[in-house]
Amino acid sequence: MMQETLCLLMKCFLEFVLLPTLGLCFLHALVNMRLLHRLRPSPVRDLASQDVSVLVPARNEERRIRDCLASLIAQEPPVREILLLNDRSDDRTEEIARELGFREEVGSRLRLVQGEELPPGWVGKNWACHQLSRSVDVRSTHLLFTDADTVHSPGCARTALAHAGAVRADLLSLWPDQITGTWSEKIFIPLGYLLFMAFQPFPLLAWLQADPRRVKRFGISQSSLAQLGAANGQFLLFRREAYLALGGHEALRDHLVEDIAFGRRVASRTGEGMRLVNADGIKLLKCRMYSGLSDLWEGFSKNLRPVFEESHVGFLLFGAVIFSLFLLPFLLLAAAFLGFISLLWLSLLAVALILLLRALLTIRFRTSWLSWVAHPFGIVMAILLSLNSWRLCRSNSVSWKGRFYSGTTRSSLELPPEH
Numbered sequence: 001m002m003q004e005t006l007c008l009l010m011k012c013f014l015e016f017v018l019l020p021t022l023g024l025c026f027l028h029a030l031v032n033m034r035l036l037h038r039l040r041p042s043p044v045r046d047l048a049s050q051d052v053s054v055l056v057p058a059r060n061e062e063r064r065i066r067d068c069l070a071s072l073i074a075q076e077p078p079v080r081e082i083l084l085l086n087d088r089s090d091d092r093t094e095e096i097a098r099e100l101g102f103r104e105e106v107g108s109r110l111r112l113v114q115g116e117e118l119p120p121g122w123v124g125k126n127w128a129c130h131q132l133s134r135s136v137d138v139r140s141t142h143l144l145f146t147d148a149d150t151v152h153s154p155g156c157a158r159t160a161l162a163h164a165g166a167v168r169a170d171l172l173s174l175w176p177d178q179i180t181g182t183w184s185e186k187i188f189i190p191l192g193y194l195l196f197m198a199f200q201p202f203p204l205l206a207w208l209q210a211d212p213r214r215v216k217r218f219g220i221s222q223s224s225l226a227q228l229g230a231a232n233g234q235f236l237l238f239r240r241e242a243y244l245a246l247g248g249h250e251a252l253r254d255h256l257v258e259d260i261a262f263g264r265r266v267a268s269r270t271g272e273g274m275r276l277v278n279a280d281g282i283k284l285l286k287c288r289m290y291s292g293l294s295d296l297w298e299g300f301s302k303n304l305r306p307v308f309e310e311s312h313v314g315f316l317l318f319g320a321v322i323f324s325l326f327l328l329p330f331l332l333l334a335a336a337f338l339g340f341i342s343l344l345w346l347s348l349l350a351v352a353l354i355l356l357l358r359a360l361l362t363i364r365f366r367t368s369w370l371s372w373v374a375h376p377f378g379i380v381m382a383i384l385l386s387l388n389s390w391r392l393c394r395s396n397s398v399s400w401k402g403r404f405y406s407g408t409t410r411s412s413l414e415l416p417p418e419h
Helices: 002-035 063-072 091-097 124-133 156-166 183-188 192-199 204-210 213-217 221-224 242-243 247-253 258-268 293-303 312-326 328-337 344-365 369-373 376-395
Strands: 052-058 079-086 111-112 142-146 150-152 171-175 235-239 276-280 284-288 399-400 403-405
Touching: 002 204, 002 312, 002 328, 052 124, 052 156, 052 242, 063 079, 063 091, 063 150, 063 293, 079 091, 091 111, 091 156, 091 399, 111 142, 124 142, 124 247, 124 258, 142 156, 142 242, 156 235, 156 242, 156 276, 171 258, 183 369, 183 399, 192 213, 192 235, 192 258, 192 376, 204 213, 204 276, 221 258, 235 242, 242 312, 242 376, 258 276, 258 284, 258 376, 293 376, 293 399, 312 376, 376 399
Parallel strands: 052 079, 052 142, 079 111, 171 276
Antiparallel strands: 142 235, 150 284, 171 235, 399 403
8 A cells, every 4th residue: 555655646746747857858958058158269360459368276287287288378369378277296296387487576477476375265266266366467358277287279268268358258158068087077077067057047047137127127136136147267268348347356265165156246236237158168268177087086076065165955955856857767767677666658758858868968079978877877976976065065164175174155246254
């Protein structure tokens, strides 16, 4: 009797909740993929009135810094200068930069900035970026923050600047070609595209940005607007005036996920005319985020809980949604095959919908097919990483690149306590 009741409840859940929600996520992902414009190297244009300062924070990046800097040096105008901040590295990062021509002289196009000691209350990367922002040429109209593990194709900066101008972006964020080497990277990294495309409300933000008066007309609060924003810290191109108006990295000094926070800060000011634009940069740059399971585990354990800032409920609710939508159908299908429940066709339909979506995303973003094959394992990995992130934040023991942080993350709309 109990088994029949459970089977009936699961049937109703699958038929009236899970399958319709999966269908909506599928359609939403298709729309998002359509809206996420893929940039391609553009022809040389007259951008003489707009210059870019490229800013690269680097801490112990000897494995990747040479390729990154070489690709940036090859960028033609409008790149005015490239600034590298050596964030107290104890490897060959500085030596490699000097080999490529970086010097500490003020005014040098290839400028090496020595990082100061991390002050209390700051996250390392935010402090590094803040120092870089204080060192740029005052004539630069745009600031491009990019990570030391990126490699930029010729014309990347020029194309991004041209697109930012065409769409009037205060912040343009590109999503690069994600290079994966080990099995853990291949399985886990592509999940980011699934979550981003299935849940990020690009259409609503684009609709509001088309006419900022709609924000006031519909009474949308800044905190609600902020939830529409996201950005990728691997490539953040700011209009300089907008960066300063947002408070720069100083306003996010203690935020562990500063790229998402910047996206939210820009989106929160949509009613004032600020514009956040995300674009597909696969043709323009590539990035290898991590080099194996240990790096990946530490990096995402740092990020996953703080993405939800002060919202414990949001974190737990999103975890429940991910489990229900993207893992439960596989568990139910396995149970149906083993004869425990009679939900074979409904479970099979849900699994087929998930795999079709994953296949489309794999093709669109050129990610590893191993993530498609091992989808359930990837979701389990994501849940375990989330729980570990929760544990570290609760115990105030979040670590990254030899530094430790409390894991307490305030709203990206609030200023630091000193303000």
